[in-house]
Each structure stands twice: as C-alpha cells, then as structure tokens.
Ligand SMILES: [Fe+2]
C-alpha cells in the first residue's frame with residue numbers, strides 16, 4: 001500500500017477521534033510548505049557537486065515567490081572584522097562559562113537511550129519487544145516516514161559537529177581545547193548523539209523498516225555534507241542554530257503528539273524527551289546570540305537579515321537513498337501534511353526570535369543595521385500574506401500523488 005499524499009489527512013482523521021493537531025495540519029495543508037532550500041539536490045548533483053539542478057515543483061514556485069520578497073544575495077554576508085569578533089568572544093568567555101556551560105547536563109544526570117528501550121539482558125526482553133512491535137503497528141506509514149526522516153537527520157551529527165568546528169570561535173584546534181566555546185561544541189555533540197541513537201534503535205526494533213535502506217541513506221547524507229550557509233562566521237552560526245534547534249524541537253514535539261494519538265506512549269515519550277533537549281540547546285544558542293546583539297547590534301542584525309534572505313535550510317536537505325532523487329522534498333511534504341513542520345511554523349520561529357532578541361527596539365544603529373532591522377521586522381508579515389495568498393489561490397484538482405519510500409519497503 002503506497003503512502004498517499006492526498007489521502008493522508010482522511011486517514012489521520014479516521015485513526016484518531018478529534019485532535020487539535022489534526023485540525024491544525026488540515027489548515028496548514030492549504031498553505032503549501034517551504035522548509036526546503038531553494039534548490040533541490042538530485043542524484044546527479046551528488047555525482048557532480050558543481051551542478052545544481054532546479055526542481056520544477058510547486059514548492060519551488062513558492063520559493064521563487066518568497067524570493068521576490070527578498071533581495072538577491074549576490075555576495076556573501078559581510079563578515080564582521082575578525083579582530084573585533086575575536087575580542088567580543090574573548091570578553092564573553094567568563095560569562096559563557098557561568099551562563100552557557102551549565103546548560104549542558106552532566107552525562108551522569110542525562111537520560112540515555114537504554115532508559116527507553118527493552119533491556120536485552122533482562123528476562124522480560126522478548127515480552128517487551130513484542131509489546132513494542134504491537135504498539136508500533138498502530139503508527140501510520142506517513143508518521144513512520146517522518147520519524148525515519150527525523151532520525152536520519154539526527155544521525156548526520158558528524159556533519160553538524162564539523163560545521164561548528166569549522167567556525168571561528170567555536171572551533172577546537174587540539175580536540176581538547178578549553179575555551180567555553182570548544183567545551184560547548186563537544187558537550188552539545190555528546191548530548192545530540194543520543195537522539196539519533198535512541199530513534200534508530202527504537203525504529204529498528206519496531207520491525208517495520210527496511211533498515212539497510214535507512215542505513216544507506218545515512219551514509220549518503222553524511223558523505224554529501226550539509227550546506228547551512230554559515231561559513232566560518234560565528235554570528236551566522238548562532239543565528240542558524242537558534243532557529244534550527246527551535247525548529248527541530250517543534251518537529252519532535254509534533255511527532256510526539258502524533259505518536260500519542262496512535263497510542264504509542266513510549267514513542268511519544270521518546271520524541272518528547274528529545275524535543276526537550278532541543279529546547280534547552282535553543283535556549284543556549286539564543287542566549288549567546290542575545291549577548292552578541294547587546295555587544296554588536298549592527299553586526300548581528302546584518303547577519304540575521306543575511307540568514308533570513310538565504311532562508312534557513314533544514315540540515316538534512318541532501319538526503320538520498322540511492323533511489324529517490326527528491327527524497328528530502330518528499331519527506332518534507334509528508335512532514336508538512338501531517339502537521340509536523342509547516343510554513344506556518346517557519347514564520348512562527350522567525351517571529352519568536354525577533355521578539356526574543358528585541359529586534360524592533362534596537363536603537364543607535366548604523367544605516368546598514370537599520371536596513372537589516374527593517375527587513376527582518378517586516379518579513380513575518382510578508383510571509384503571512386504570501387501564505388494567505390496561496391490559501392486563496394484556486395487549486396487545480398489532480399489525482400492523488402503517490403510517493404513511496406524505500407525506508408518502509410517502497411510503501
Ligand atoms: Fe537532536
């Protein structure tokens with residue numbers, strides 16, 4: 001049975017009584033989605049990294065429309081003067097030690113994947129496994145697809161660690177640097193490592209996945225890398241990570257709600273506990289960014305505007321399973337349709353950060369800073385208007401699109 005893109009909502013409605021998540025996702029469905037980067041990366045792109053092929057999908061049309069709201073980027077983000085950035089971060093070191101590092105949890109106080117999994121050393125292992133498999137049978141295919149996509153995203157952690165490490169300031173020259181920034185990078189990675197580990201083991205034990213296809217996708221993704229547009233600029237990195245950690249928390253939290261609706265409370269607990277880690281990480285990154293806004297408001301505004309013009313791309317956008325050239329697009333469409341992550345959520349994260357960093361009230365700015373401030377403050381409304389316009393646009397009725405995923409045996 002194929003995963004039917006157009007019929008999913010009906011399936012969700014019939015498999016659950018009445019839920020706010022379902023009604024919200026129905027509403028959001030009309031908006032279309034834009035969590036994709038402006039280019040779709042295809043198999044041939046991976047073979048020839050210099051060649052970017054543009055996808056001719058509705059999603060791309062939407063992206064082109066949003067592009068009209070923005071200026072052409074043309075040039076890279078004006079990099080703040082390295083010397084002044086070094087000085088700013090140096091002056092923040094004792095503050096970061098006192099305020100950011102305590103936001104990492106000591107390993108002995110952290111949850112570990114085994115806390116949520118059947119214990120293979122216990123007599124009850126086989127019973128626990130049977131119960132796990134019975135519960136996961138109730139999870140609809142498209143919810144499973146989103147769980148797998150989320151898990152694969154988490155499993156590409158080596159790429160994200162490499163991005164942090166490639167950034168001025170957060171880098172770790174010796175591998176055991178003692179700056180609070182390097183300590184944070186290693187501690188953050190160590191916490192994140194549990195996310196993919198837990199989801200991978202749980203989904204493996206569910207017995208519902210073609211694990212070789214899942215593992216192949218992870219290998220392709222790590223080999224392909226990640227293009228988040230932050231280069232070595234720590235301002236861009238703090239903005240990207242603040243946005244992305246919040247977006248990831250939303251995605252896991254919404255998946256937890258769906259798992260709860262299906263009656264898999266353990267899976268809901270797993271997604272929920274991962275979401276709470278992501279929220280804590282978001283708090284840390286947005287706190288660093290808040291401090292940078294205090295110290296260099298112009299530099300941070302320009303960096304924020306740059307990232308929003310470029311758009312915050314999801315970290316796993318280069319995913320490929322050896323079969324589907326548009327795998328990330330298809331995964332994202334399912335995630336949007338079932339209300340896990342939508343265009344409305346993207347705008348919501350932006351609005352949150354604008355408020356969190358008091359962007360509207362920043363004063364004493366340079367002309368560049370004011371221009372960036374103006375762009376950022378107007379952007380949420382522009383995105384909302386675009387969503388409304390799309391919702392009002394009559395849709396051509398077409399037959400339901402069927403997309404299959406190798407992760408679930410081409411269903
Ligand atoms: Fe994570």
Ligand SMILES: [Fe+2]
Pocket residue numbers: 192245248278281
């Ligand atoms: Fe995260």
